[in-house]
Amino acid sequence: MKTAIQPDEMGFYGEFGGAFVPELLRPNIEELTRAFRTAQDDKSFQADYLSLLKDYVGRPTPLYYSSKLSDTHGCAIYLKREDLNHTGAHKINNTIGQILLAKSMGKQTIVAETGAGQHGVATATTCALMDMECIVFMGEVDMARQAPNVQRMEFLGAKVIPAKSGSRTLKDATNEAIRFWINHPDAYYLIGSVVGPHPYPEMVAYFQSIISEEIQSQLKEKTGSSSPTKVIACVGGGSNAAGAFYHFYENEDVELIAVEAAGKGLNSGESAATSILGTPGVLHGSMTLLMQDAYGQVTEPYSISAGLDYPGIGPLHAHSIQTGRTKSISVSDEQALSAAKNLSRNEGILPALESAHALAALEQIELSPSDIVVVNLSGRGDKDLSTYLQHSSK
Amino acid sequence: MNTFKKSHKQLSIFVTAGYPNLESLPEQLSLLEAKGVDFVEVGIPFSDPMADGPTIQKTSDIALKNGMNLDRLFDQLREYNSNLPVVLMGYLNPVLAYGIDRFLSLCKEVGVSSVILPDMSLEIYERFYQTTFHEYEITPCFLITPSTSTERIATIAKTCRNSFVYLVSSNATTGENISFGQDQKKRFERIRSACGETPLFMGFGIDSKEKVDFVHEVCDGAIIGSAYLKALEHGNEITFLESLQTHEQA
Numbered sequence: 001m002k003t004a005i006q007p008d009e010m011g012f013y014g015e016f017g018g019a020f021v022p023e024l025l026r027p028n029i030e031e032l033t034r035a036f037r038t039a040q041d042d043k044s045f046q047a048d049y050l051s052l053l054k055d056y057v058g059r060p061t062p063l064y065y066s067s068k069l070s071d072t073h074g075c076a077i078y079l080k081r082e083d084l085n086h087t088g089a090h091k092i093n094n095t096i097g098q099i100l101l102a103k104s105m106g107k108q109t110i111v112a113e114t115g116a117g118q119h120g121v122a123t124a125t126t127c128a129l130m131d132m133e134c135i136v137f138m139g140e141v142d143m144a145r146q147a148p149n150v151q152r153m154e155f156l157g158a159k160v161i162p163a164k165s166g167s168r169t170l171k172d173a174t175n176e177a178i179r180f181w182i183n184h185p186d187a188y189y190l191i192g193s194v195v196g197p198h199p200y201p202e203m204v205a206y207f208q209s210i211i212s213e214e215i216q217s218q219l220k221e222k223t224g225s226s227s228p229t230k231v232i233a234c235v236g237g238g239s240n241a242a243g244a245f246y247h248f249y250e251n252e253d254v255e256l257i258a259v260e261a262a263g264k265g266l267n268s269g270e271s272a273a274t275s276i277l278g279t280p281g282v283l284h285g286s287m288t289l290l291m292q293d294a295y296g297q298v299t300e301p302y303s304i305s306a307g308l309d310y311p312g313i314g315p316l317h318a319h320s321i322q323t324g325r326t327k328s329i330s331v332s333d334e335q336a337l338s339a340a341k342n343l344s345r346n347e348g349i350l351p352a353l354e355s356a357h358a359l360a361a362l363e364q365i366e367l368s369p370s371d372i373v374v375v376n377l378s379g380r381g382d383k384d385l386s387t388y389l390q391h392s393s394k
Numbered sequence: 395m396n397t398f399k400k401s402h403k404q405l406s407i408f409v410t411a412g413y414p415n416l417e418s419l420p421e422q423l424s425l426l427e428a429k430g431v432d433f434v435e436v437g438i439p440f441s442d443p444m445a446d447g448p449t450i451q452k453t454s455d456i457a458l459k460n461g462m463n464l465d466r467l468f469d470q471l472r473e474y475n476s477n478l479p480v481v482l483m484g485y486l487n488p489v490l491a492y493g494i495d496r497f498l499s500l501c502k503e504v505g506v507s508s509v510i511l512p513d514m515s516l517e518i519y520e521r522f523y524q525t526t527f528h529e530y531e532i533t534p535c536f537l538i539t540p541s542t543s544t545e546r547i548a549t550i551a552k553t554c555r556n557s558f559v560y561l562v563s564s565n566a567t568t569g570e571n572i573s574f575g576q577d578q579k580k581r582f583e584r585i586r587s588a589c590g591e592t593p594l595f596m597g598f599g600i601d602s603k604e605k606v607d608f609v610h611e612v613c614d615g616a617i618i619g620s621a622y623l624k625a626l627e628h629g630n631e632i633t634f635l636e637s638l639q640t641h642e643q644a
Contacts, residue, residue: 023539178444
């Protein structure tokens with residue numbers, strides 16, 4: 001595996017990224033950076049990682065040609081089926097990579113944050129597999145909203161600790177996980193998205209890059225060309241998008257479309273469209289686009305999808321959107337719900353609410369018959385069934 | 395000339411601006427000055443204070459709900475006219491949102507002695523903000539920990555020669571319980587010597603006269619935050635300050 005987009009030596013993608021961490025975390029960050037660089041060049045690490053992805057996670061995930069979506073939109077549409085990974089989402093690609101790394105560093109405790117619980121479940125799963133102690137911080141509000149995932153994590157042996165500070169959601173769970181790491185430098189902090197201080201954005205993107213690597217070879221097999229014309233992925237922090245875009249960043253012929261959650265509308269005050277509503281700022285250790293008030297206090301985003309309501313965005317996305325390489329569009333709750341229903345009824349695939357945002361983007365962009373579009377179906381929708389039922393009865 | 399002295403057994407107290415009430419800061423400064431505190435660290439409240447323990451987080455939340463912001467903070471500092479040195483401490487984001495030039499020019503105008511932004515590392519400072527700090531003649535203060543290398547301490551001390559070096563007592567967020575022993579004493583002495591002429595203050599987890607006395611044996615001053623805010627919450631801040639007071643005043 002080769003890294004396609006690299007931040008500078010301080011972790012900056014243009015003006016975004018870096019490691020804005022207190023001195024207390026400096027040794028942890030340095031230790032992690034060294035271990036990650038070693039792992040990147042370590043053939044046996046790579047072999048272990050790929051073998052687990054194949055035999056345990058079930059990779060490669062299919063690249064499915066959707067004839068119905070293709071007919072509807074008048075071009076070729078493929079779905080990258082990350083929903084078929086073990087635990088039901090792309091998150092496990094990263095937890096396998098990072099927990100292998102933690103093992104190589106001699107760590108015994110993994111601490112993670114989770115919003116909807118998908119990263120938490122993937123972490124708890126991988127910790128069970130690799131005999132690691134697992135501590136997951138989750139906002140008290142999210143624990144109530146996503147109770148089945150809390151039970152899943154606990155059944156897998158993880159300790160789930162409610163984050164009771166601030167707005168008691170993902171950003172606060174992240175603060176608590178960072179505080180835990182400050183107080184327990186021997187633990188390994190496993191960030192679930194392409195956010196946080198350098199080297200996390202680079203590292204999470206690297207472990208998710210298997211998605212675009214597979215898209216290339218699968219598309220080559222199916223069409224004779226390894227390049228689609230468009231890749232579409234939803235973005236909260238942006239880990240599935242980073243993975244789906246990764247090997248295409250340097251190929252300007254491939255249009256990269258990041259889909260954010262507009263929530264109830266961009267101007268409704270209840271939105272999570274960070275790249276449109278955000279301004280540059282520092283949160284969780286990196287400079288990025290951030291939803292904040294005039295005094296730099298971070299505001300609570302809203303989306304019907306618990307995986308997209310993060311007030312920031314990965315710094316590589318902030319940079320790529322700002323430079324025009326990635327196009328960002330936003331999709332409302334209603335549009336995402338409708339796309340989820342259509343895919344369920346027409347293809348028999350129940351997508352996660354997050355992934356439904358990427359699907360809904362097909363309605364918003366201009367498509368021509370020569371287009372070959374890949375939509376990254378980042379996760380399955382079982383966790384969202386009650387939301388779907390609630391809204392379809394309306 | 396440096397406001398912060400070498401070898402003077404100083405005491406500093408941290409208060410969160412806007413806590414417990416929006417207008418509390420001037421009366422707090424007045425009380426702390428009357429009780430002989432050497433300088434005050436004034437916390438700028440932030441929605442996501444990742445290096446702070448529960449006590450400071452809570453005061454930060456309350457201060458924000460009270461409506462504290464940098465405009466009001468500078469107004470209060472401008473109105474409180476005294477010789478008590480003030481150090482502003484906070485996270486980088488509110489400062490950046492306010493505008494680093496505007497922030498530093500107001501710091502200079504109201505006579506702020508130094509600025510501590512824990513998530514602005516030395517490297518980030520040198521790459522992005524040093525020129526602006528120099529322009530307004532404000533020297534920031536940087537944190538070090540007991541595990542920071544001697545070489546790095548010396549570099550930081552050189553950068554902070556017109557302010558001070560802030561030694562975090564242990565690898566922990568603010569307000570965590572700590573204890574001191576002989577081996578720490580040796581380590582702290584090594585750190586102090588690496589600081590050269592730059593004053594060294596210790597904070598995080600200092601909550602009693604006993605700990606202040608220990609700190610004074612190995613550093614130039616002690617900084618108390620969470621313990622004072624807890625006393626303030628319960629209305630016994632005066633008793634708490636008096637309990638610290640038998641230390642030799644410089």
